[in-house]
Amino acid sequence: ASSGTLPLTGSIAVKAAYTVKTDELSLESLDVAVDNLMKGHAAGTVNKPRSERSFAGSFDITDLNLAALTYLLPEKDRLKTSIAGSLRLSAFRFAGTGSQGLSSAAGLIALTNASLERDGQSYVKGLNSRVTVTRGTQGVMAKGELSQGDAKGAVLESLQAPFEILLSRRLKPLTARIPALSARVAGIAVSGRFGYNAAMPAPL
Numbered sequence: 001a002s003s004g005t006l007p008l009t010g011s012i013a014v015k016a017a018y019t020v021k022t023d024e025l026s027l028e029s030l031d032v033a034v035d036n037l038m039k040g041h042a043a044g045t046v047n048k049p050r051s052e053r054s055f056a057g058s059f060d061i062t063d064l065n066l067a068a069l070t071y072l073l074p075e076k077d078r079l080k081t082s083i084a085g086s087l088r089l090s091a092f093r094f095a096g097t098g099s100q101g102l103s104s105a106a107g108l109i110a111l112t113n114a115s116l117e118r119d120g121q122s123y124v125k126g127l128n129s130r131v132t133v134t135r136g137t138q139g140v141m142a143k144g145e146l147s148q149g150d151a152k153g154a155v156l157e158s159l160q161a162p163f164e165i166l167l168s169r170r171l172k173p174l175t176a177r178i179p180a181l182s183a184r185v186a187g188i189a190v191s192g193r194f195g196y197n198a199a200m201p202a203p204l
Contacts, residue, residue, distance in 0.1 A: 010034035023048045027057070038064040053098030061089040066114060085114030085127070092133070101169030105140045107133045125151035127159070139168040157184040174198050 015028040030042040044057025064087040070078045092107030111129040115122070131144030141164065148159040160182045166175045178194040196203050 008034055008037065025049050036065060037068050056095040058093045060091065063088055080119050082117040086112045096169065102140060104135045105133055106135065122154040124156050125154040136166055139166055139174060140171065141166050155186050159183045
């Protein structure tokens, strides 16, 4: 492919309608399939899109191929960089209004066997994560863990990092927490914890 272009083949199928009587915009189905990259499905409704803008929807993305991220790099960097792994977003459901933001949200994010190599040096190898998204009392809660087993030859040799992230109803970060970080980086053991609170004078 030429510099700055990503060769793609695939298909998009859309079925949507607008009902004048009820002022409702309905996306009955949106199916996207891109060869060697991803498959996705979405559906939803927007009631009174010119005023109330209440909405509800769902979407799934299966096995997004992370190798495609290399095409976002300049050509000289792309030729020296290798990215692998897959990302899946499953059973996402959400609802809310334009004025109030999200009133409900749920889903699962799974990162599988991610790796990064540049100039023959492995930086990350076999990184995994599983994140559960739920509606919290103040917004949207994402709770999960980043983990990597022993990866000889990689800069990041191992990692265990459970985390929690709380977002507002409009998806602004409110708090974030890593209660116990354990890693080995280039032969050096690293441990600690991390916290962020947007309401504090010093958030970190």
